[in-house]
Amino acid sequence: MSTSLLDVENLATHFPVERGTFFKRRIGIVRAVDGVSFALRQGEVLGLAGESGCGKSTLGRTILQLIPPTSGSVVLEGRNLGRLRGRALRRARSDFQMIFQDPYASLDPRMTVFDALAEAVRAHKKLARSEVRLRVSKLMAQVGLLPRAAKKYPHEFSGGQRQRIAIARALAVEPKLIIADEPVSALDVSIQAQIINLLAELRRNLGLTLIFISHNLSVVKHISDRIAIMYLGKIVELGTPAQVLEKPLHPYTKALVSAVPHADPSRERTRRRMVLPGDPPSPINPPAGCRFHPRCPFCVEACKAQIPPLVDWGDSHFAACIRIPEIT
Amino acid sequence: MSSGAELSDLVGAEDAANTEERGTSLWRDAWHRLAKNRMAVLSAALLVVLTLAAFVGPLFLTHSYETQNLHLGAVPPDAQHWLGTDTLGRDLFTRVLYGGRVSLSVGLCATAVALTIGVLYGTISGFIGGKVDVVMMRVVDIIFALPFTVFVILLMVFFGRKFLLLFVAIGAVQWLTMARIVRSQVMSLRRMEFIEAAQALGLSRLRIIFRHMIPNALGPIIVYATLTVPSVMLLEAFLSFLGLGVQPPMSSWGVLIKEGADSMEEFPWLLIFPGLALALSLFSLNFLGDGLRDAFDPRAAKD
Numbered sequence: 001m002s003t004s005l006l007d008v009e010n011l012a013t014h015f016p017v018e019r020g021t022f023f024k025r026r027i028g029i030v031r032a033v034d035g036v037s038f039a040l041r042q043g044e045v046l047g048l049a050g051e052s053g054c055g056k057s058t059l060g061r062t063i064l065q066l067i068p069p070t071s072g073s074v075v076l077e078g079r080n081l082g083r084l085r086g087r088a089l090r091r092a093r094s095d096f097q098m099i100f101q102d103p104y105a106s107l108d109p110r111m112t113v114f115d116a117l118a119e120a121v122r123a124h125k126k127l128a129r130s131e132v133r134l135r136v137s138k139l140m141a142q143v144g145l146l147p148r149a150a151k152k153y154p155h156e157f158s159g160g161q162r163q164r165i166a167i168a169r170a171l172a173v174e175p176k177l178i179i180a181d182e183p184v185s186a187l188d189v190s191i192q193a194q195i196i197n198l199l200a201e202l203r204r205n206l207g208l209t210l211i212f213i214s215h216n217l218s219v220v221k222h223i224s225d226r227i228a229i230m231y232l233g234k235i236v237e238l239g240t241p242a243q244v245l246e247k248p249l250h251p252y253t254k255a256l257v258s259a260v261p262h263a264d265p266s267r268e269r270t271r272r273r274m275v276l277p278g279d280p281p282s283p284i285n286p287p288a289g290c291r292f293h294p295r296c297p298f299c300v301e302a303c304k305a306q307i308p309p310l311v312d313w314g315d316s317h318f319a320a321c322i323r324i325p326e327i328t
Numbered sequence: 329m330s331s332g333a334e335l336s337d338l339v340g341a342e343d344a345a346n347t348e349e350r351g352t353s354l355w356r357d358a359w360h361r362l363a364k365n366r367m368a369v370l371s372a373a374l375l376v377v378l379t380l381a382a383f384v385g386p387l388f389l390t391h392s393y394e395t396q397n398l399h400l401g402a403v404p405p406d407a408q409h410w411l412g413t414d415t416l417g418r419d420l421f422t423r424v425l426y427g428g429r430v431s432l433s434v435g436l437c438a439t440a441v442a443l444t445i446g447v448l449y450g451t452i453s454g455f456i457g458g459k460v461d462v463v464m465m466r467v468v469d470i471i472f473a474l475p476f477t478v479f480v481i482l483l484m485v486f487f488g489r490k491f492l493l494l495f496v497a498i499g500a501v502q503w504l505t506m507a508r509i510v511r512s513q514v515m516s517l518r519r520m521e522f523i524e525a526a527q528a529l530g531l532s533r534l535r536i537i538f539r540h541m542i543p544n545a546l547g548p549i550i551v552y553a554t555l556t557v558p559s560v561m562l563l564e565a566f567l568s569f570l571g572l573g574v575q576p577p578m579s580s581w582g583v584l585i586k587e588g589a590d591s592m593e594e595f596p597w598l599l600i601f602p603g604l605a606l607a608l609s610l611f612s613l614n615f616l617g618d619g620l621r622d623a624f625d626p627r628a629a630k631d
């Protein structure tokens with residue numbers, strides 16, 4: 001197991017729903033992430049896809065210990081991050097960074113680009129002023145920012161440029177793992193490709209290990225080595241883009257893939273959509289058994305009783321559904 | 329491609345070298361922006377002049393603030409008494425300068441006390457949150473509920489009538505609103521992604537508070553501080569009127585204005601000149617406060 005950089009084992013993040021300030025009564029639990037396991041090799045890009053509210057952002061933040069996990073473990077290079085507290089955790093943070101969804105909110109409006117990057121560069125290393133300057137200008141060149149941008153404030157940039165600044169900040173501490181939480185969904189479509197290409201380029205040049213969270217399958221397909229599909233706090237399917245997007249096994253993934261329009265009109269005309277009834281259930285009281293069963297067209301009695309495990313169906317193509325032999 | 333990258337590296341290093349000299353960019357940029365704001369600079373200059381006049385000016389004056397000249401009575405401004413004299417024949421110019429000592433120092437010191445306590449208290453309460461926040465805010469509510477006059481009288485009874493106590497008493501009441509304002513600012517900032525990003529970088533809590541939270545909460549803090557100064561000066565006048573503040577023959581602008589208002593029909597200069605001094609300093613403070621608020625907000629820059 002030591003070949004992997006990151007091992008996530010049975011990770012769960014539950015939020016208590018409470019009422020009252022002093023005498024708290026627990027009126028429910030949101031199971032945002034509920035038993036997620038996967039491993040990531042050095043240099044691999046994992047795409048994490050799923051609809052809004054399925055827990056993909058919470059999973060990302062829990063791996064990075066921005067939200068404390070309820071149970072399970074996150075092991076990065078043999079170190080269990082969940083055990084770290086206080087100063088030790090702060091020190092460890094140079095190993096893993098996050099790129100946030102909204103570049104308008106993730107940069108301090110009162111810090112120039114130089115100050116923001118210099119702060120990140122200095123966060124874990126004592127460096128002379130000249131070294132800091134050198135590092136910052138290297139970072140800016142790496143993400144394609146012009147040197148004169150250093151003196152400017154975030155509001156003077158477009159969304160795409162801001163996201164470049166945010167990427168540079170994440171790179172500043174030389175992390176081993178970066179989690180990008182919907183890094184392009186707040187950007188114009190024309191800019192999205194630039195940022196994705198930048199991430200792909202950085203990944204090639206620096207050997208980054210990346211978890212790329214998105215609700216957009218086309219975006220995920222472009223950059224990922226493997227794709228994980230999440231539904232209501234659980235991974236339902238995991239495999240290469242070819243496996244997951246061309247030959248999906250799980251009924252939910254099938255519905256998801258069938259919703260993506262084709263650019264080719266002749267293929268688009270023959271596209272068969274698989275429409276799911278209803279909305280995803282609330283994660284406060286998730287359905288018993290398979291969480292997808294109330295919306296699944298292939299649901300049988302057994303689905304309501306047992307939680308299907310994530311099983312390898314050949315060539316490391318995992319899916320969590322008990323009916324796969326019958327429906328494919 | 330690699331040579332191009334290297335070239336821009338070098339240019340970048342040079343460019344960044346010009347950027348960073350001393351201190352952080354925010355404070356340096358704020359200083360530059362403030363220097364460009366003519367009203368703010370003028371106001372700051374006027375405040376300095378007023379302060380110097382009040383604290384150094386009396387050394388060069390021939391008249392004493394307490395010597396009465398009942399033969400003179402109240403005379404209008406002339407070459408001898410630049411601002412005239414009051415009903416007891418005391419030189420008004422001297423008395424306005426001496427009054428400025430009290431008013432300006434009470435106004436600025438009590439505001440500084442309120443600012444310090446309020447910002448620290450509000451930041452801690454808002455940042456930690458939860459039960460700590462609930463307890464801290466209930467303490468604020470309780471102090472708010474105490475009648476101010478009773479509170480000051482209690483202080484005077486326990487600690488004696490000291491001038492310093494005036495600052496403490498007024499500051500002790502004024503920080504409450506400041507704490508509430510800062511707390512609400514910090515609470516909304518705490519959920520911002522750039523604070524989460526700072527945590528993800530592994531920065532310490534103190535650094536996050538002082539480098540990210542307080543600079544971003546600065547706007548409302550400065551505005552409220554400039555509003556606090558005049559209300560503090562008026563509170564001082566009120567306390568002096570009750571006999572809890574400065575005592576005759578010492579004076580303050582608030583006291584002078586009150587006395588002037590009593591006789592404004594016969595001797596209007598007794599109201600006009602102290603009123604002018606107070607109005608001038610308050611206007612300057614407001615313009616300076618607005619200038620500071622804009623200076624600390626990079627988005628407000630016009631260029």
